[in-house]
Amino acid sequence: MVVGVRLVRVRAARCFSWVLQAMVVVLLGVALDRVAMSANLLTGAIDTSAATIEWTFQELLRRPNIIDKAHQELDRAIGKEGWIEEEDFSKLPYIDALIKESFRLHPLCTLLPPHYSTEDGNVAGYDIPKGTTVFVNAWSLGRNSKYWDRAEEFIPERFIENNIDMKGQNFAFLPFGLGRRKCPGYSLGIKVVRTTMAKLLNGFNWKLAGDMRPVDISMEEIYGLSTHPNKPISLIMESRLPLHLY
Ligand code: HEM
Numbered sequence: 377m378v379v380g381v382r383l384v385r386v387r388a389a390r391c392f393s394w395v396l397q398a399m400v401v402v403l404l405g406v407a408l409d410r411v412a413m414s415a416n417l418l419t420g421a422i423d424t425s426a427a428t429i430e431w432t433f434q435e436l437l438r439r440p441n442i443i444d445k446a447h448q449e450l451d452r453a454i455g456k457e458g459w460i461e462e463e464d465f466s467k468l469p470y471i472d473a474l475i476k477e478s479f480r481l482h483p484l485c486t487l488l489p490p491h492y493s494t495e496d497g498n499v500a501g502y503d504i505p506k507g508t509t510v511f512v513n514a515w516s517l518g519r520n521s522k523y524w525d526r527a528e529e530f531i532p533e534r535f536i537e538n539n540i541d542m543k544g545q546n547f548a549f550l551p552f553g554l555g556r557r558k559c560p561g562y563s564l565g566i567k568v569v570r571t572t573m574a575k576l577l578n579g580f581n582w583k584l585a586g587d588m589r590p591v592d593i594s595m596e597e598i599y600g601l602s603t604h605p606n607k608p609i610s611l612i613m614e615s616r617l618p619l620h621l622y
Pocket residue numbers: 416417418420421422424425428484485488489490550551552553554555556557558559560561562564565566569
């Protein structure tokens with residue numbers, strides 16, 4: 377009898393400890409999910425915008441005439457007496473176009489994360505059944521001469537006076553992915569990139585440091601979660617607005 381009572385007690389205690397362990401595991405799971413989600417958001421938020429700006433400068437320094445055109449646009453739109461503000465961006469179609477051109481040639485996810493087809497389809501004569509894992513090569517679509525004239529060249533003008541979609545409707549241009557898993561941070565990302573690029577161009581002249589020439593800039597990529605230049609460049613920035621504004 378005594379043994380029986382002890383057994384029951386031991387079972388009750390074990391049962392309680394299992395429940396406790398299960399609760400800890402569930403809570404830990406929720407916490408880890410949150411940590412993972414926050415890490416995802418941070419990576420999405422910081423690295424992507426920074427890498428886009430890095431690539432854009434890499435391209436601009438190879439063609440200083442594009443920087444001159446951007447400066448002329450800024451001077452026409454807001455003059456040289458103040459800093460550009462976010463709401464001024466609609467007056468800067470050329471800078472908008474050069475950012476899009478940078479996204480076309482340097483999508484940060486060269487190969488989009490895996491997607492699943494939600495219905496049966498046919499691509500280039502191949503049947504793709506519903507539920508197939510699909511990897512979209514955004515890099516190669518952005519450089520495909522079937523869709524882009526002089527595809528390998530950096531020509532911002534191709535994005536002027538046309539409204540080429542960036543949010544997954546134009547399959548030749550997918551900097552933010554497409555479908556249900558497309559980038560949820562699009563609005564924030566594009567605002568950060570536009571504002572930062574516009575302010576950096578508005579406030580500074582840009583030159584290559586040392587004896588580096590535009591033709592020496594390497595466009596080699598290094599792959600990771602997002603794609604960065606393999607050989608980043610050193611730049612000299614000089615103020616171009618009245619000094620009291622800095
Ligand atoms: C220039 C800025 C950005 C670019 C180019 C970019 C690009 C992308 C791309 C290509 C994907 C994959 C989409 C797909 O699989 O179809 C993605 C996913 C994601 N992005 Fe961004 N992103 C940017 C900014 C941001 C920001 C600011 C955030 C958060 C605040 C963010 C959060 C995420 C998250 C959480 C995912 C995963 C979505 C999922 O798998 O369901 N991104 N992003």
